[in-house]
Amino acid sequence: MTTLSDLPVPTSSADLPPVERRPAIPAGFKAGGLAAGIKASGRPDLAVVCTTTGPAAVAAVFTPNTFAAAPVRLSKAHLAATSGDARGGFGWAGAVISTSGSANAATGPAGDSDQAEIAAMLARATGVEVELTLHLSTGVIGTRLPLGKVAAGLAALVPTLEATDDALLAAAVALRTTDSKTKVASTTVALPDDDGRPATVTVCGIAKGVGMIHPRMATMLAVVLTDASVAPEVLWGLLRPAAARTWNQLSVDGDTSTNDTVFVLASGAAGAEPVGAGSAAAVALGAALEAVARDLARQQAADGEGATTLITASVTGARDDAEARAVARSVTSSSLVKAAAHGRDPNWGRIAGAAGNARLADAAVLEASGLPADEASVRAGTPAVLDPGTLRIAIAGHLVFDGTQGGPVAFDREAARAAMDAPELVLALDLGLGTGQGEAFGCDLTESYVIENSEYTT
Amino acid sequence: MTTLSDLPVPTSSADLPPVERRPAIPAGFKAGGLAAGIKASGRPDLAVVCTTTGPAAVAAVFTPNTFAAAPVRLSKAHLAATSGDARGGFGWAGAVISTSGSANAATGPAGDSDQAEIAAMLARATGVEVELTLHLSTGVIGTRLPLGKVAAGLAALVPTLEATDDALLAAAVALRTTDSKTKVASTTVALPDDDGRPATVTVCGIAKGVGMIHPRMATMLAVVLTDASVAPEVLWGLLRPAAARTWNQLSVDGDTSTNDTVFVLASGAAGAEPVGAGSAAAVALGAALEAVARDLARQQAADGEGATTLITASVTGARDDAEARAVARSVTSSSLVKAAAHGRDPNWGRIAGAAGNARLADAAVLEASGLPADEASVRAGTPAVLDPGTLRIAIAGHLVFDGTQGGPVAFDREAARAAMDAPELVLALDLGLGTGQGEAFGCDLTESYVIENSEYTT
Numbered sequence: 045m046t047t048l049s050d051l052p053v054p055t056s057s058a059d060l061p062p063v064e065r066r067p068a069i070p071a072g073f074k075a076g077g078l079a080a081g082i083k084a085s086g087r088p089d090l091a092v093v094c095t096t097t098g099p100a101a102v103a104a105v106f107t108p109n110t111f112a113a114a115p116v117r118l119s120k121a122h123l124a125a126t127s128g129d130a131r132g133g134f135g136w137a138g139a140v141i142s143t144s145g146s147a148n149a150a151t152g153p154a155g156d157s158d159q160a161e162i163a164a165m166l167a168r169a170t171g172v173e174v175e176l177t178l179h180l181s182t183g184v185i186g187t188r189l190p191l192g193k194v195a196a197g198l199a200a201l202v203p204t205l206e207a208t209d210d211a212l213l214a215a216a217v218a219l220r221t222t223d224s225k226t227k228v229a230s231t232t233v234a235l236p237d238d239d240g241r242p243a244t245v246t247v248c249g250i251a252k253g254v255g256m257i258h259p260r261m262a263t264m265l266a267v268v269l270t271d272a273s274v275a276p277e278v279l280w281g282l283l284r285p286a287a288a289r290t291w292n293q294l295s296v297d298g299d300t301s302t303n304d305t306v307f308v309l310a311s312g313a314a315g316a317e318p319v320g321a322g323s324a325a326a327v328a329l330g331a332a333l334e335a336v337a338r339d340l341a342r343q344q345a346a347d348g349e350g351a352t353t354l355i356t357a358s359v360t361g362a363r364d365d366a367e368a369r370a371v372a373r374s375v376t377s378s379s380l381v382k383a384a385a386h387g388r389d390p391n392w393g394r395i396a397g398a399a400g401n402a403r404l405a406d407a408a409v410l411e412a413s414g415l416p417a418d419e420a421s422v423r424a425g426t427p428a429v430l431d432p433g434t435l436r437i438a439i440a441g442h443l444v445f446d447g448t449q450g451g452p453v454a455f456d457r458e459a460a461r462a463a464m465d466a467p468e469l470v471l472a473l474d475l476g477l478g479t480g481q482g483e484a485f486g487c488d489l490t491e492s493y494v495i496e497n498s499e500y501t502t
Numbered sequence: 503m504t505t506l507s508d509l510p511v512p513t514s515s516a517d518l519p520p521v522e523r524r525p526a527i528p529a530g531f532k533a534g535g536l537a538a539g540i541k542a543s544g545r546p547d548l549a550v551v552c553t554t555t556g557p558a559a560v561a562a563v564f565t566p567n568t569f570a571a572a573p574v575r576l577s578k579a580h581l582a583a584t585s586g587d588a589r590g591g592f593g594w595a596g597a598v599i600s601t602s603g604s605a606n607a608a609t610g611p612a613g614d615s616d617q618a619e620i621a622a623m624l625a626r627a628t629g630v631e632v633e634l635t636l637h638l639s640t641g642v643i644g645t646r647l648p649l650g651k652v653a654a655g656l657a658a659l660v661p662t663l664e665a666t667d668d669a670l671l672a673a674a675v676a677l678r679t680t681d682s683k684t685k686v687a688s689t690t691v692a693l694p695d696d697d698g699r700p701a702t703v704t705v706c707g708i709a710k711g712v713g714m715i716h717p718r719m720a721t722m723l724a725v726v727l728t729d730a731s732v733a734p735e736v737l738w739g740l741l742r743p744a745a746a747r748t749w750n751q752l753s754v755d756g757d758t759s760t761n762d763t764v765f766v767l768a769s770g771a772a773g774a775e776p777v778g779a780g781s782a783a784a785v786a787l788g789a790a791l792e793a794v795a796r797d798l799a800r801q802q803a804a805d806g807e808g809a810t811t812l813i814t815a816s817v818t819g820a821r822d823d824a825e826a827r828a829v830a831r832s833v834t835s836s837s838l839v840k841a842a843a844h845g846r847d848p849n850w851g852r853i854a855g856a857a858g859n860a861r862l863a864d865a866a867v868l869e870a871s872g873l874p875a876d877e878a879s880v881r882a883g884t885p886a887v888l889d890p891g892t893l894r895i896a897i898a899g900h901l902v903f904d905g906t907q908g909g910p911v912a913f914d915r916e917a918a919r920a921a922m923d924a925p926e927l928v929l930a931l932d933l934g935l936g937t938g939q940g941e942a943f944g945c946d947l948t949e950s951y952v953i954e955n956s957e958y959t960t
Binding site for chain 2 (some may be wrong): 301379386
């Protein structure tokens with residue numbers, strides 16, 4: 045039996061600070077969540093996060109879906125208004141609201157009007173200006189939000205917001221739709237300043253769902269809080285590449301919802317110096333942000349509908365990182381690889397086939413990951429370069445294909461199958477062409493996914 | 503209840519000649535198939551088609567997968583050699599062999615050597631030159647072809663080849679791997695000549711499978727025969743756009759195999775004048791070719807693994823055909839739409855969401871469909887333009903969303919559900935932006951797909 049011990053491990057994740065899966069509310073924020081009755085189930089469905097020390101700097105990533113939901117469009121407009129930058133990717137905010145149970149997507153002008161009314165309610169309840177409110181929503185597409193219930197919920201919730209870990213956990217619980225688990229990740233990092241006096245800041249994220257994982261239920265949402273001090277555009281410059289390496293590498297079923305949103309809010313309340321663009325502090329804060337994003341993405345993949353295992357594709361030896369990420373994403377997105385993972389079948393032919401189909405991300409994602417705009421435009425959607433003669437593939441630590449040795453490798457199929465039967469299945473591919481590396485996250489495809497998504501719902 | 507009667511029907515399919523699902527071997531060909539023992543099941547697994555009047559003009563479309571199988575690479579090399587055109591898309595051939603049961607993919611230099619040996623065997627058995635042989639294979643990835651069985655099979659089969667419809671049907675049966683049905687389509691068309699004396703030619707295609715639809719089984723294959731007289735490069739110019747509108751719009755599970763191949767062979771034996779590029783005869787022959795390709799693609803989609811219904815997405819009102827095809831393909835490729843179709847759930851939110859994610863095909867496909875190379879390069883992978891305010895969606899004839907009326911439309915859910923329970927489910931989208939139109943074909947996602955693809959196979 046040949047093992048994977050000689051295949052390299054990508055350093056991208058190893059360079060990130062460790063995270064814990066517990067809430068750690070940064071200074072400058074208060075939060076809370078409760079059941080407002082939007083969901084028929086009576087589960088928590090309304091979450092609010094507010095700043096306590098004035099508006100926070102915000103960076104955001106939104107769904108590219110043409111049918112972006114009303115909360116997405118309103119949040120973009122508010123960020124554009126507070127920053128003066130029409131792209132709507134960064135700005136300032138004092139309050140974030142999340143409603144769960146109705147996506148307020150494909151609801152037309154009435155849905156926009158509803159969301160504007162919610163913004164006014166939130167502004168009144170929290171005392172922040174309307175343009176300093178941000179909006180998240182998730183749930184059934186095409187249904188209106190029950191404004192009366194949201195109003196009553198806000199009246200009950202806002203006075204009870206607390207700057208505690210438990211209160212942030214309550215917000216994370218209320219963010220959920222059909223998630224089987226609450227998703228939280230946090231880390232602390234020392235930011236070096238110009239005088240060599242590092243200040244410790246906290247980065248903590250909460251998230252829900254992934255993809256469109258339930259009948260007419262939508263959306264992956266994340267809110268990341270930090271008490272670092274950083275200007276909105278600098279924060280955006282840290283969020284975009286981190287998201288390109290984490291959330292953009294996440295796939296449950298290939299569908300991108302109308303509501304997908306990530307917000308990062310920086311309060312500055314830790315008292316550290318402002319993080320300058322390109323500084324050592326920016327690198328450290330970016331790594332902390334990426335560590336939290338990566339762990340939330342992994343939690344989301346593992347909680348994919350019907351999933352029994354997290355699939356991590358780890359690619360090394362690509363010509364560059366963009367090609368490595370393309371190959372990783374192609375592998376974790378393949379229905380056949382996902383089904384084979386479910387059957388614990390060390391089916392390397394499907395992995396090679398999926399890798400051979402890899403195409404680079406679209407121009408926006410390539411540019412967000414750091415490629416110059418010209419290069420991103422030229423390379424978007426082009427095939428990733430692979431060579432069967434240099435490719436090596438390992439499944440759960442078992443080398444199964446080695447192009448440098450002519451291809452298929454004899455391996456202990458039963459041992460590989462047993463190794464695949466774990467909460468995380470690592471598929472490692474070394475392309476043998478360069479130093480590019482990347483990873484992607486997905487889950488197995490199960491009968492439960494089909495059954496739950498084909499049930500007729502009224 | 504509002505019905506779909508007011509939504510336009512794309513004319514692309516209406517402009518095509520009618521096809522029949524029966525074999526009609528064109529003049530100038532003989533064919534046959536038998537069980538050579540490559541498949542453990544003992545089912546037919548070896549097919550040969552030969553010309554009877556000298557080499558035929560050939561056009562081909564091959565998988566873009568980096569791990570193209572040995573038969574794909576050898577066929578490309580032979581076409582390049584006989585045409586002198588390095589692209590390997592057209593040339594001349596006298597014999598086509600198909601082996602089923604082993605894909606001869608990811609088999610390294612040994613696999614290339616095996617395929618070259620098969621080419622030599624086929625040349626000896628049929629009396630054509632080695633470079634005039636074309637190769638198809640399908641089955642398990644990573645296993646070697648049993649050369650002895652192929653040799654014995656060829657010795658038995660070649661002397662029995664016949665220029666009959668039954669013999670072509672036998673070849674179609676031997677093309678199958680796990681297909682539940684044999685796939686054949688034929689049509690006849692009158693080609694106008696310069697003197698106004700139309701000559702009737704036959705176009706008949708056989709095909710197998712679609713996508714990678716079985717554990718470690720691969721490949722969609724098609725061989726189309728015609729007795730028209732047409733130069734290889736002209737034939738290629740007809741095949742590429744036809745394939746872009748049909749086979750490139752076909753999706754079962756989003757995976758593209760290592761072996762996908764379409765061959766079109768034109769014997770010229772009908773005695774008609776050569777078809778000139780851009781002539782009226784070329785338009786007529788192209789339509790016949792596309793009609794056969796479209797029907798084979800529909801048969802392949804309907805026979806997707808575990809499928810209970812063919813899903814046809816019919817898009818009108820796009821800014822151009824490329825965007826219409828992108829939207830159609832995005833809808834039929836969505837796991838959530840496919841699962842909803844299985845549950846007969848008129849879930850228009852998923853259709854809107856999938857449409858909103860539509861991105862144009864890659865540059866090669868756009869160029870094949872007729873876009874200038876510059877434009878194809880710029881537009882590849884970019885989002886298709888949609889406007890929620892002009893979009894209309896109908897499911898199985900029931901209008902469910904009308905952006906011009908504010909969005910969701912009241913409809914009879916039970917009636918829509920009943921209408922969805924049919925062998926073909928038509929999802930119609932009118933984008934309301936222009937005159938572009940296109941269609942795509944897929945199938946529902948079922949528990950059977952997952953079960954069959956996750957079973958451990960030895």
